[in-house]
Amino acid sequence: MKFFALVSIVLVAALGVGATAPDPDSACRCPKNCSHKLGSSCAFFEDGNTIKGACVNGDGGLTCST
Protein backbone atom coordinates (compact mmCIF):
# COMPACT_ATOMS: atom_id res chain seq x y z
CA MET A 1 0.00 0.00 0.00
CA LYS A 2 2.78 2.37 0.87
CA PHE A 3 4.32 1.76 -2.50
CA PHE A 4 1.16 2.73 -4.36
CA ALA A 5 0.72 5.84 -2.28
CA LEU A 6 4.24 6.85 -3.24
CA VAL A 7 3.65 6.12 -6.92
CA SER A 8 0.50 8.22 -7.01
CA ILE A 9 2.25 11.12 -5.30
CA VAL A 10 5.00 11.00 -7.91
CA LEU A 11 2.40 10.77 -10.67
CA VAL A 12 0.47 13.76 -9.41
CA ALA A 13 3.72 15.71 -9.07
CA ALA A 14 4.76 14.78 -12.60
CA LEU A 15 1.40 15.83 -14.02
CA GLY A 16 1.60 19.11 -12.17
CA VAL A 17 4.81 20.09 -13.94
CA GLY A 18 4.30 22.16 -17.05
CA ALA A 19 0.61 21.71 -17.72
CA THR A 20 -1.46 23.68 -15.25
CA ALA A 21 -0.50 25.42 -12.06
CA PRO A 22 -1.57 23.59 -8.90
CA ASP A 23 -2.76 26.77 -7.22
CA PRO A 24 -3.90 30.27 -8.25
CA ASP A 25 -0.84 31.99 -6.83
CA SER A 26 1.85 30.06 -8.70
CA ALA A 27 -0.16 30.49 -11.90
CA CYS A 28 0.69 34.19 -11.86
CA ARG A 29 3.80 34.49 -9.71
CA CYS A 30 7.52 34.01 -9.43
CA PRO A 31 9.44 31.81 -9.50
CA LYS A 32 7.23 29.72 -11.77
CA ASN A 33 5.42 32.35 -13.75
CA CYS A 34 7.50 35.49 -13.45
CA SER A 35 6.49 36.64 -16.91
CA HIS A 36 2.83 37.00 -16.00
CA LYS A 37 1.51 40.49 -15.44
CA LEU A 38 -1.73 42.00 -14.28
CA GLY A 39 -4.39 40.80 -16.72
CA SER A 40 -2.38 37.89 -18.14
CA SER A 41 -4.46 34.79 -18.75
CA CYS A 42 -3.79 31.94 -16.36
CA ALA A 43 -5.05 28.52 -15.37
CA PHE A 44 -4.93 26.48 -12.21
CA PHE A 45 -6.41 23.35 -10.68
CA GLU A 46 -9.11 23.45 -8.08
CA ASP A 47 -10.99 20.38 -6.82
CA GLY A 48 -9.91 18.48 -9.92
CA ASN A 49 -11.15 21.12 -12.32
CA THR A 50 -9.07 23.44 -14.42
CA ILE A 51 -10.05 27.01 -13.71
CA LYS A 52 -9.16 29.56 -16.34
CA GLY A 53 -8.93 33.21 -15.54
CA ALA A 54 -6.70 36.25 -15.47
CA CYS A 55 -4.00 37.47 -13.12
CA VAL A 56 -5.28 40.01 -10.62
CA ASN A 57 -3.81 41.68 -7.58
CA GLY A 58 -4.39 39.49 -4.57
CA ASP A 59 -3.03 39.01 -1.10
CA GLY A 60 0.72 39.53 -1.34
CA GLY A 61 0.92 39.63 -5.11
CA LEU A 62 -0.67 38.42 -8.28
CA THR A 63 -3.12 35.58 -8.16
CA CYS A 64 -5.21 33.83 -10.77
CA SER A 65 -8.90 34.67 -10.64
CA THR A 66 -11.92 34.20 -12.86
Ligand SMILES: *[C@@H]1O[C@H](CO)[C@@H](O)[C@H](O)[C@H]1NC(C)=O
Ligand atom coordinates in the same frame (compact mmCIF):
# COMPACT_ATOMS: atom_id res chain seq x y z
C1 LIG B 1 2.19 29.26 -15.44
O1 LIG B 1 0.94 29.78 -15.83
C2 LIG B 1 0.24 28.95 -16.74
C3 LIG B 1 -1.05 29.67 -17.08
O2 LIG B 1 -1.70 30.02 -15.92
C4 LIG B 1 -0.04 27.64 -16.06
O3 LIG B 1 -0.75 26.79 -16.92
C5 LIG B 1 1.26 27.01 -15.68
O4 LIG B 1 1.02 25.81 -15.02
C6 LIG B 1 2.02 27.94 -14.78
N1 LIG B 1 3.29 27.35 -14.44
C7 LIG B 1 3.53 26.83 -13.25
C8 LIG B 1 4.86 26.20 -13.08
O5 LIG B 1 2.73 26.89 -12.32
